[in-house]
Amino acid sequence: MIKAVKGFRDILPQEIPLWRRVEEEARNLFEAFGYSELRIPVLEKTELFKRSLGDTSDIVEKEMYTFQDKGGDSVTMRPEATASMARAYLEHALYHSDPVGKYFFFGPMFRHERPQAGRLRQFHQLDVEAFGYLSPSLDAEVICLLDTLYRRLNIRDLTTLEINSLGCRECRPRFREALLEFLDGVKEALCPDCQRRRERNPLRVLDCKEKSCQEVLQDAPDISQHLCQDCQEYQGQTLAYLDSLGVEYTINPRLVRGLDYYTRTVFELTTTHLGAQNAVAAGGRYDDLLKQIGGKDIPSIGFAVGVERTVMLLEKRRDLPQGTPFHCYLALLGGEATKEGFNLAQKLREKGIRLEMNHQPKSLKAQLRRADKIKAPLVIILGEEELAKGTLIVRNMAKGEQEERPLEDLEGLVGYIKKEVES
RNA sequence: GUGAGUGUAGCUCAGCUGGUUAGAGCACCGGACUGUGGCUCCGGGGGUCAGGGGUUCAAAUCCCCUCACUCACCCCA
Numbered sequence: 349m350i351k352a353v354k355g356f357r358d359i360l361p362q363e364i365p366l367w368r369r370v371e372e373e374a375r376n377l378f379e380a381f382g383y384s385e386l387r388i389p390v391l392e393k394t395e396l397f398k399r400s401l402g403d404t405s406d407i408v409e410k411e412m413y414t415f416q417d418k419g420g421d422s423v424t425m426r427p428e429a430t431a432s433m434a435r436a437y438l439e440h441a442l443y444h445s446d447p448v449g450k451y452f453f454f455g456p457m458f459r460h461e462r463p464q465a466g467r468l469r470q471f472h473q474l475d476v477e478a479f480g481y482l483s484p485s486l487d488a489e490v491i492c493l494l495d496t497l498y499r500r501l502n503i504r505d506l507t508t509l510e511i512n513s514l515g516c517r518e519c520r521p522r523f524r525e526a527l528l529e530f531l532d533g534v535k536e537a538l539c540p541d542c543q544r545r546r547e548r549n550p551l552r553v554l555d556c557k558e559k560s561c562q563e564v565l566q567d568a569p570d571i572s573q574h575l576c577q578d579c580q581e582y583q584g585q586t587l588a589y590l591d592s593l594g595v596e597y598t599i600n601p602r603l604v605r606g607l608d609y610y611t612r613t614v615f616e617l618t619t620t621h622l623g624a625q626n627a628v629a630a631g632g633r634y635d636d637l638l639k640q641i642g643g644k645d646i647p648s649i650g651f652a653v654g655v656e657r658t659v660m661l662l663e664k665r666r667d668l669p670q671g672t673p674f675h676c677y678l679a680l681l682g683g684e685a686t687k688e689g690f691n692l693a694q695k696l697r698e699k700g701i702r703l704e705m706n707h708q709p710k711s712l713k714a715q716l717r718r719a720d721k722i723k724a725p726l727v728i729i730l731g732e733e734e735l736a737k738g739t740l741i742v743r744n745m746a747k748g749e750q751e752e753r754p755l756e757d758l759e760g761l762v763g764y765i766k767k768e769v770e771s
Numbered sequence: 772g773u774g775a776g777u778g779u780a781g782c783u784c785a786g787c788u789g790g791u792u793a794g795a796g797c798a799c800c801g802g803a804c805u806g807u808g809g810c811u812c813c814g815g816g817g818g819u820c821a822g823g824g825g826u827u828c829a830a831a832u833c834c835c836c837u838c839a840c841u842c843a844c845c846c847c848a
Contacts, residue, residue, distance in 0.1 A: 351839085406846050410772075428848085457848080462772080464842060473848060541845070557844095607847090617848095627848055654848030681806060714801080716808040731806060745808065 355461070355469025365671055366659045371454060373500050374474050374653070378452040381493050383476060386451040388432040390458075394422040399641045400431035402608030404548045411459040425458040428607070429475035430634065430650055431641065437479050438643035448480035454655075466625035466657050477650035482635060484582055487613045488589030490649050494617060494629055495595045497653070503661045507628055509596060511615045512603035513583040514551070515575050517636060520611065523574035524550060530568050537564045551604040565602075572601050579612060586613055605630065609637040613649065622660055629653040675769050676742075677719035678705035681712060681731030688755075689730045692740075699762045720745060726768055730755075744768055 352358060359367060375385070394414050401408050413425040426432055433451060436442075442449045453475040460469055476493065478486060491511070498504035515523055531538070531546045531553060538546065539558040546553055554565065575583065590597060597615075605614050614632030622628070631651020639645040676696075680689040686706075693705045704722060706715050712729070719727045729741040734755070742764065743750035753761060 354839090411846075459847080461846065462844095463840095464844095467847075471848065552846095605847095624843060625847070630848065652848060657848060679807090711801090712806045713804080713808075718808090720808040727808085729807080733806080741807095743807075748808085750807085 353469075355463040357468060357470075361671065363659070366662050367655070369662065370474075370501065370655055370658050374452075374454070374497060377493065377497055377500065378476060381450070381489070383450040383452040383478075386433065386436060386453055387455070388426070388429060388436055388453055390425055390456070391417075391423045392426055392432055392435065394424040396431050396435055396641060397424055397427060400434070400607075400609055400637055401428075405608055407459060407607070411461055413458045413460055427459045428457055429453050429455070429473055429652060430477060430607075430609075430637070433475065433477045433650070434479070434638050434641060434643070434648070437477075438638060438641070443480060443644065443646060446480075448478065450476075450478045452476045464625070465623035466654075466660060468656060472655035474653040474655060475650065476631070476652075477648060479638070479646055479648040482633075482647035484585035485589050487586045487633065487649055488593070488595075490631070490651065491586075491590060491597075491613075491615055492593050492595055494615075494631070494651055494653070498617065498629075498658075501658070501662060502665065503658070506621050506661050506664060507617045507619045508598065509615060509617050510600040510603050511587070511590075511597050511613070512600050513571070513575060513579055513612050514604065514610055514614055514632070515571065515579050516611050519574055519576035519579055523569065523571050526569040526574060527551065527553075534564050537561075549608075554602045554604050570601050572599075582612060605632055609634040609640065611635045615651070619657075619661060621664055622657055625657065627654065628657045628661065672702065674704055674722055674724040675702045675765055676704075676726035676728055677715070677722065677724035678703060679712060679715035679719065679727055679729045680706050681729075682735075685730045685732055685735050688735060692728075692730070692755075695758055696762065696765075699758075701762065701765055726765060742768070 378385075394412070397412065398408055403409075407427050412427055414422060417423050433453060437449055437451070454472070456470050456472050458470055461467060463469060476490065478490060491509070495504065495509060498507055514520055527550050528546075531550060535543065535546060537560065538553070539556065539561050542553045542556050542558070542561050545556070553561070554568065556562065556565075572580075587597075587599070603614060603616060605616075610632040612633040612635065615630065616627055617629040618626045619628050620626065629651055631649070633647070633649040635647040636645075638648060678689055678693050678696075680686045689705060693703055696703050704724065706718070712731070716727060725745055727743040727745060729743060729750070734740050734752070738755050739752045740755050740761075741750050741752050742761070753764065
């Protein structure tokens, strides 16, 4: 049997209500905060991701779905949305019509990783980007948006918000130097992974999970001590805005993000409820990215929400939303009644009744059993007897009562069904 | 890419140190109740025991290989 590709999965009907809950809550909230939906393509030129994520990042080095299209171009299925959003923003010169561009996106991302709990090769992100302003109140607003989303979803208490500043193009390199110097002195004591990180992305050594590394790092330089005056003030103001809103967060000077393009404010929403994958949403400021991919020098900030992981948190709650219920089930007995019922079903559906009908010659018992299974509150019974009399039976399943009504009175029937379903 | 674990019905699993027709619960279909659901009782369909090879009189069970899935490392949402 042909099965789905590894790391790619179906989202079955019973899971859909939770997905819709997340999507709808997010859309409403994003729009309330002034963001417009912008839909980006699945495929981009490979170059876009190489330039934005950095050549040495794991995503670019080994996780991208990259191939040659028929024209010979190297193209890549997007592993994240920010680069594409920035590209679209620049390509359409949206900065001409408005100094600040606030956009959101929802869709699948692709990374060729080994799947495990909370990690798939095709996964979904909700993505929020604000292009144009370098302003602490904007940073605080973006973080507050994320905080509000999880409070609305009633899972904020399952998460922790961590914030840090990575510095700007002035002070970040200086910190990097200081860190490299320190790591050079202790390199023997580092785990093999950190030996490698030291070469490729030294900041990443800071959040190594290895206990021995964390001990060695006790005396590592602290980024907050290396921030320039501007960055320090910027972070101070951002945090002050968050404090004034009462957003709960912790400052984590060891928080570094995996992607190269981040500057200044970075943040992560993590959880301990999802196995080894603890990041639920994450983002930060990327003031140099737009220039890096060949555009104008426009400061920006954004974040991405892992939808599967968020849905998994929602599943921790017992108040799961149900799917859309039916109004009624149409049970039919006999060939003539089936023909008549087929037309009746369409008439009722045109009137807005959510109706499922029987399609196979089955006993009334079997049809009622199915009506019960799909939780239809009402069953319309139309058999040869009713047809002969020009009537039909409407049965209220919860009450176990039923009444006979004239077949011709469609308006009356619709009104009756709606009234019964309400009660 | 590395490591570990697990593969028996649609789902969750039992099947002891090899022993005859491979089981249960749930789900599905039907009957008891010829046209009235849920509860109960009874019955039914559904399995190349992941695949291949080996050991043996005999393999779901032991050995080897392959594949798949899961978890973890790595990385990240």
